Each structure stands twice: as structure tokens, then as C-alpha cells.
Amino acid sequence: MNAKEIIEKLKNTHDLSDEELLFLIEMPSLPVEDDWKKRMRGENIRFTQEEELLFGAADDVRRAVYGTDVYVRGLVEFTNHCRNNCYYCGIRRDNRHVERYRLTHDEILSCCDEGHGLGFRTFVLQGGEDPCFSDEKICQLVADIKAAHPDCAVTLSIGEKTRESYQAYFDAGADRYLLRHETADEGHYHKLHPVEMSLNNRKRCLFDLKEIGFQVGSGFMVGSPGQTAQNLLADLRFLQELSPDMIGIGPYLVHNDTPFASEQNGSMLLTLRLVAILRLLFPYALIPSTTALGTIHPRGREYGLSVGANVVMPNLSPTGVRKLYSLYENKICTGDESAQCRSCLENRVSMAGYRIVTDRGDVKR
Ligand code: SF4
Numbered sequence: 001m002n003a004k005e006i007i008e009k010l011k012n013t014h015d016l017s018d019e020e021l022l023f024l025i026e027m028p029s030l031p032v033e034d035d036w037k038k039r040m041r042g043e044n045i046r047f048t049q050e051e052e053l054l055f056g057a058a059d060d061v062r063r064a065v066y067g068t069d070v071y072v073r074g075l076v077e078f079t080n081h082c083r084n085n086c087y088y089c090g091i092r093r094d095n096r097h098v099e100r101y102r103l104t105h106d107e108i109l110s111c112c113d114e115g116h117g118l119g120f121r122t123f124v125l126q127g128g129e130d131p132c133f134s135d136e137k138i139c140q141l142v143a144d145i146k147a148a149h150p151d152c153a154v155t156l157s158i159g160e161k162t163r164e165s166y167q168a169y170f171d172a173g174a175d176r177y178l179l180r181h182e183t184a185d186e187g188h189y190h191k192l193h194p195v196e197m198s199l200n201n202r203k204r205c206l207f208d209l210k211e212i213g214f215q216v217g218s219g220f221m222v223g224s225p226g227q228t229a230q231n232l233l234a235d236l237r238f239l240q241e242l243s244p245d246m247i248g249i250g251p252y253l254v255h256n257d258t259p260f261a262s263e264q265n266g267s268m269l270l271t272l273r274l275v276a277i278l279r280l281l282f283p284y285a286l287i288p289s290t291t292a293l294g295t296i297h298p299r300g301r302e303y304g305l306s307v308g309a310n311v312v313m314p315n316l317s318p319t320g321v322r323k324l325y326s327l328y329e330n331k332i333c334t335g336d337e338s339a340q341c342r343s344c345l346e347n348r349v350s351m352a353g354y355r356i357v358t359d360r361g362d363v364k365r
Pocket residue numbers: 082083084085086089090091092093127128129159
């Protein structure tokens with residue numbers, strides 16, 4: 001089969017053989033033009049005919065399921081303390097250069113109040129694995145946000161916990177949980193994580209969350225150190241097994257205060273290609289156009305939307321702490337006020353041909 005036939009098959013059946021998926025992952029891209037003026041205008045990216053076909057098919061499927069709607073999630077990065085030491089992460093435990101912070105209960109609630117006024121109907125509470133936020137504190141937070149804003153969904157993104165903890169968060173009212181698996185290959189997992197962490201436990205968490213009843217999000221980095229096309233194939237197959245509601249991917253981006261300081265960033269083009277493949281494999285999925293895409297290229301988030309993504313996650317954290325939640329270098333949107341963030345994103349989304357809706361944005365299975 002040629003590329004056109006493979007893309008048609010993917011669009012119609014939402015699955016492919018391993019060989020066909022690898023073909024789409026490995027097909028060549030055009031070189032990125034290094035003309036800085038074009039880069040500043042976001043015009044230095046060109047697509048091959050095969051990529052145009054793939055991206056067009058993904059956009060057709062996204063429009064068939066979600067129309068032009070784009071859901072917004074208000075992101076509150078409430079702690080950058082973490083007990084883990086993932087090799088790729090700027091807020092890993094051993095990074096002594098990062099200034100640590102925790103938002104108070106009231107600060108988190110006021111971020112949500114402000115977000116609600118701006119039209120957000122989902123709040124994502126994200127943090128490192130910070131033992132100071134006990135289950136009781138998290139449950140109280142969730143309950144208070146839900147009481148103040150019963151029309152909103154609360155998403156947690158706070159790492160690996162016991163099943164009992166997840167059950168307690170769910171019982172307190174949390175609706176969704178984000179936990180990227182990062183890589184589904186055991187060998188690759190151990191290149192990215194210290195020995196005390198385990199892929200099996202990460203997977204156990206994801207299946208526990210599903211069984212409890214959360215809308216579950218997972219995902220991976222594209223171009224992380226040591227990643228192969230086979231690893232990406234394993235990621236896609238794992239996601240098919242998990243069948244998550246949300247799938248977040250972004251290019252791997254280097255942080256200079258990590259053991260991977262001398263590695264290369266991932267590729268924007270390969271990330272876009274994988275967003276499109278994910279849309280075609282999972283037509284119903286909520287797929288964010290990530291901040292990492294916007295960081296690697298000035299129009300990265302717009303490109304993400306045009307190849308199948310349907311969610312954006314602007315930052316609601318207080319501006320004073322945004323720079324401190326530095327998972328990778330040069331993260332964008334660390335200075336703007338929440339209202340500015342919202343209107344900037346609204347413009348970007350409408351320039352790309354879509355529209356932000358005020359809605360919880362639940363999955364359409
Ligand atoms: S990736 Fe997550 S778990 Fe790992 S060090 Fe960073 S914040 Fe902690």
C-alpha cells in the first residue's frame with residue numbers, strides 16, 4: 001500500500017498494522033527552513049504531500065466528531081515540589097537550582113474563581129508528587145472547588161498514588177485524572193526514570209483510575225532521549241489497550257538542569273504527525289495542543305489544532321510562580337495575566353479556523 005491508501009485505511013477503520021503505523025511514523029519530512037524571519041512569523045515549516053493528506057484526514061475526523069469546538073482547561077500548577085527524580089524533568093527532586101513553591105488552599109481556590117469568571121469550566125490541578133499535599137488536603141480542595149463551581153469539572157494531575165487515594169479523590173468529586181505513561185517500553189522507561197520507578201506501577205495506576213470511573217488521560221513525549229520508532233509504536237498500542245479519554249503528547253524539550261542537558265529537543269513535525277495519527281486512531285479523544293508545541297515553534301499550538309487537537313490548556317496559576325514550574329527550558333506563557341492568556345488563545349484558535357467554547361468539554365464516546 002502507498003501512503004494515500006494507508007491514510008485512507010486509518011481514516012476508515014481507525015487501526016493499522018504495525019508495519020503501516022511504522023510507515024507513517026518514519027516517512028520523511030521536509031527540512032525545517034532556518035530563515036529566522038520566517039521562523040518569527042511561524043512560516044518556516046513546510047509539509048510533504050503525504051503529511052498534508054494525513055493532516056487533512058485527521059482534521060476531517062475531528063470536525064466530524066467535535067466540529068470546530070475547542071475546549072479550554074484552566075491549568076493551576078499548585079506545587080513544584082516532587083519526590084521523584086525523572087531524568088528529563090526540570091522540577092525533579094535533585095535539581096537544587098529551582099526555587100520551590102506551594103500555593104495555599106485559598107490561592108488555588110481563587111485561581112479557580114478567576115478562571116470561572118473568564119469562562120473556564122474545567123480546572124486542572126497539576127503538581128509534582130508532593131507529600132505535603134496529603135489525600136485529605138487534596139480531597140478538601142476538590143470538594144471546595146466543586147461546591148463553589150458545580151458546573152465545572154475538576155481534573156487532577158498529581159502522579160502515582162495508591163488505588164485507595166484515587167478512590168478518595170473520586171469520592172470527593174474529582175472527575176478526571178491525567179497521568180502520562182511517557183513510554184510503554186520497559187527498556188526505554190528505565191533510560192528515562194531512576195530505578196525506584198516502575199512502568200508496571202504507572203500502568204497499574206492508569207487501569208485503577210479507569211476502573212474507579214475517572215475520565216483518564218495519558219500520553220507521551222515525542223523525541224525523548226533514546227526513543228525509537230518501535231517505542232512510539234508501543235506507545236500507540238498501549239493507548240489502544242488503555243483506551244483513554246484524553247491523550248496528551250508534546251515534543252520532548254531539554255531542561256539544562258537535568259542529566260539530559262546535552263540531549264536534543266524532539267521534532268515538531270513528528271509530534272504533529274503523531275497528533276494526527278492519534279486523532280485517526282481515537283476519533284472520540286480529547287487531545288490538547290500542548291504548551292510544549294507552542295514552545296518549540298511560534299505557531300505550534302495552531303498547527304496542533306489543525307492536525308486533530310481539540311483542547312488548549314492556558315495557565316491560571318498566579319504569574320509570580322509560573323516561571324518556577326519549569327519542566328523544560330523557555331516555556332511560553334509564563335508572564336501573562338490569566339485574562340491576557342485567555343484572549344491571546346482565543347485569537348490563536350480563531351486564526352486557526354476553530355472556536356473556543358464555554359463548556360466542561362466531556363469526551364464524546
Ligand atoms: S516528571 Fe513528574 S514525577 Fe517526574 S520529577 Fe517531574 S514532576 Fe516529578
